[in-house]
Amino acid sequence: MTNQVENHKELEAEDELPNMSRRSFFKRTAAAGGAAILGGGAVLGASKTSLQGSLNTPGIVVDENFKPKDQRDVMLCHATSYHLSQVRNPERGAQYARLQKKDFNFNRALQTFENRDHFDNNKPGYGQADRAIGHAAWYPLVVAKSRAAAFTQPNTPMHSWSQADIHEEQFDWGSGKRAADMIRSTGRLFGAVRVGIAKFDKRFVYDPLYDLVEERTLSWEKDFPFKPKSVIVIATPMDYDNVATAPSWTAEGATGNGYSDMSKIACQIAKFIRGCGYNAVGAGNDLASSVAYAIQAGLGEGGRNGSVIVPGMGPRVRLCKVFTNIDFEDAYDQPRTWGITEFCKSCKKCADACPSGAISQDDDTSFAPTYEFSDEPDYTWNNHIGIKKFYSDAKKCFNFWMDNDTSCLNCVASCTFNEPDFWHHWMIMAVNPYMPKFVHSLMAEGHPAFGYGGQSRDPIPAKVEKFWVSGEDMRTNTSMKNNIGTAG
């Protein structure tokens, strides 16, 4: 027994740490570990609070020149309509062609859009498969005869104004919060990544509306089937790797797929609401400015590139809406800030990458366009004047789409906030509001230096190739790569 005790003591002495008993050492490490866990928890909590965004923002600021946007003055609507483009306002196209020194007509160019068979399999991003993926992505909308909603056409089959299938019994939600929760959950099920709810605000709808098929204006009071109280704003993701191929034809895969998802989700949520006995009409680009409503619904902030920048996704989302007469009482979302518009003042990555030069290089937002020729009479007809924001020249953007024979997405791909969905990007997002201007500039430069964004005005062949092999592991998908860009 004595030997055992002595042996044990000897062993203890040998193992003993200098000047410290083992008990004291473990006590201290446990205390330090506990403090580290508490500290980590506090940082996590503070980050989550920061990511909720601050309500300390006026939201959309307008001046005395502001009035609701006439749908006929929306670029895509004007270009799509023969009547608007060639009969009502032919001087707009003529002025653009004269000032830009180009033989270009908005409506004529659109007639062959994405259907000019000139693929080149030796040119990355412009081959047969790159063309085919775009056509395939849009195909559900072509089959459903609803692609025109992307060009602002209201009342398409998927976003029908018919309320004939409304259930005669109204479901009792219990509270506005419960109604909001149930609708958000339904949206999540159908594929939404964000769902916000804004009060119906007549300032941000198109008024009058315009039916491109019948070439006539429509009124909210006389033609829309009910008096909306709320607008549910839904964001659906675009694939990170596909968007990175912009401005190639390959990237039309993400665009078309986003539009197909938008229509599907808005159509499904509207049907769900009608099934619960309330009025609902889904919308893509029609009925109202999706960006304005997304800001009102607290989904994100307006960026320099004209998109809404959603924390965690950047501008890499597509937005759709559902107009309904549900009253969400005190459960409406409010505009929020994450310091994104402020960040845009120090970052011009989208403007630098824009192949058409359509995006503003201004150092601050303004209430009216400042771009080239904006002082020419009525040249800014497509802009929604009177809102404090960065103004782009959508006519130049549209012109590039027609020349490129597909839409573009370069301002989405190059955005500093366009990052894969992973914790370290969320961490940057959480600290962003507290960073001074010079750090914003560093962050904007750091983004491409870290290998994100970094678009050039032409597609980057390596990115096109990276997309085409991004499905390599999809049989088992052990990296859990999904179309948000997550590898979980």
Added chain:
Amino acid sequence: MEALQWFSLGIISMLAINVMVYVHRVIDLKWYTLPLLFGGVVDILVGVAWCWSSFLEGYPQSGAMGLSLFSGSGLVVIIMTWRHLVAPGLNIPMILQDAKSAR
């Protein structure tokens, strides 16, 4: 994969805490060196976590940048603190003597 990453980082963090407590006890560090050394260690760990995540999401360039910027700056902070604030007050023979007398 992400779960494995957080699990491993937890172990690395615990080891780092062990080392820091040990060093603190043996050398009896001045109070003002502690936040600097601790900040350096956290910086190194953030760099390792960033690097790992960047490789998982398929952006090794971001991993390399994260490692060199975050872990690199953490290492610099630790080295500078050690050389300029810790080492000048160190009496190595005395420490060894202490260690011996504890036996």
